[in-house]
Every structure is written in C-alpha cells, then in structure tokens.
Amino acid sequence: MTDDPFADTSPWDDPTTPPLTETPVTAPAPAPNAPAPFKIGLTVKAGPDYGAEWLTPAVYGHTAIETAARGVELLAAMKEKGLIEHNARFAQYTRDQYKGGANSTPKRFENGKVVAAPSSSDYTCEHGQRTFKDGGSWAAYFCGGRGLDKSAQCSPMWRQKDGTYRTN
Known part of the structure; x- marks a missing residue:
C-alpha cells in the first residue's frame, strides 16, 4: 500500500488514474470429473435375420451435441478401420468352428x-x-x-x- 496516513498530501489532490484491470485469461474449462450424463447406445446389425452379427458400441458425452458428435466419429472410425467387416469375418470363422451337438428329438x-x-x-x-x-x-x-x-x-x-x- 502506498498511502501514508501521516503525509501532508491529501488523497483528493492526486489525479485520478483508472485502476489497471487485468484482462482475464480464458483457459479451457477443465474436463468435468463427474460421469457423462448423456449416452447413445448404437446397434450395428450385419443383416436382417436373427443370426446376423451385432456390434453394440456406446458413446458418452457431457452435452447432447458432444455425444452425437462422438457417435458420428465412432461410426466413421469403425467404417474407416474396417471393424464391421472384420467382425463379420470373425463371426463366420466362429460359426465354421462350431460343430454342434446331435439334434435331439422333442419329448x-x-x-x-x-x-x-x-x-x-x-x-x-x-x-x-x-x-x-x-x-x-x-x-x-x-x-x-x-x-x-x-x-x-x-x-x-x-x-x-x-x-x-x-x-x-
């Protein structure tokens, strides 16, 4: 503090200078620690019949728009990286390995x-x-x-x- 209460000068005699205001630095908001309240569950089915393969990923977000954007990104990545085709091939491989048991007659x-x-x-x-x-x-x-x-x-x-x- 620069004010001297015992000085011979009056505070009213000083020219008024506007106080220096610091410009606020806008830092990005920290990621919330709470669980994301929005969820979109996706079902990607490889065919119309009952035995078709299913992929059921889910995306989460803190806003509806963020969650929808993540869903679009996820589907695009699944297509780009070939995950859907790889899943279909893996499912076919699994079916080929299954020998099954003998069919039983109904009671x-x-x-x-x-x-x-x-x-x-x-x-x-x-x-x-x-x-x-x-x-x-x-x-x-x-x-x-x-x-x-x-x-x-x-x-x-x-x-x-x-x-x-x-x-x-």
Whole structure:
C-alpha cells in the first residue's frame, strides 16, 4: 500500500488514474470429473435375420451435441478401420468352428406326462420290450408287460454308476 496516513498530501489532490484491470485469461474449462450424463447406445446389425452379427458400441458425452458428435466419429472410425467387416469375418470363422451337438428329438407326452422315447435297445424281458424311464437322478428299464399285476412283472433294470443297467 502506498498511502501514508501521516503525509501532508491529501488523497483528493492526486489525479485520478483508472485502476489497471487485468484482462482475464480464458483457459479451457477443465474436463468435468463427474460421469457423462448423456449416452447413445448404437446397434450395428450385419443383416436382417436373427443370426446376423451385432456390434453394440456406446458413446458418452457431457452435452447432447458432444455425444452425437462422438457417435458420428465412432461410426466413421469403425467404417474407416474396417471393424464391421472384420467382425463379420470373425463371426463366420466362429460359426465354421462350431460343430454342434446331435439334434435331439422333442419329448413326447401322454396324459400330460413325458413318455420316454421308444428305444431300440436290447433290453427285453419275457413280457417284451422293456420301457425306459428317467427320473433325473435315477433311470431304469421296466418290465414290458402292460396290464400285469406288479407281482407278475419282472424286476426293473436300474442304471448303475458306470452307466450300465442291472437288476438288483
């Protein structure tokens, strides 16, 4: 401070000079630390059918215009760098590698219950072809004599731990 309270001069005697004002330096606004509130999820599908490949990128931004601009940039970059074509080739390669399992036949129902598929196994008894039943944790071939009293039926052949079937 340059004012001397004990000086013989009056502050009103000094010529008025405008105070120096510094021109504000406009620095770029710092990037916000908060998550971007705008999101655009894009779906790029390679074909019209169900099995076509999908790319599902997303772009984020702090304003709607910024987010839209990023989306345009992303799609242009994906096209320019060949990402879409590369994804289609990779998906085809993956499909070619998959051998798949054997097609299973649909379950048959009788009176609201699942009926075992007709088996062409060699498990027979004196009453005919045995009937296969699978209860999840157990499985067995039962006597093929329909309509017989339980005491007249043959003993069931139960699945063993090694996968074979034996009567107990």
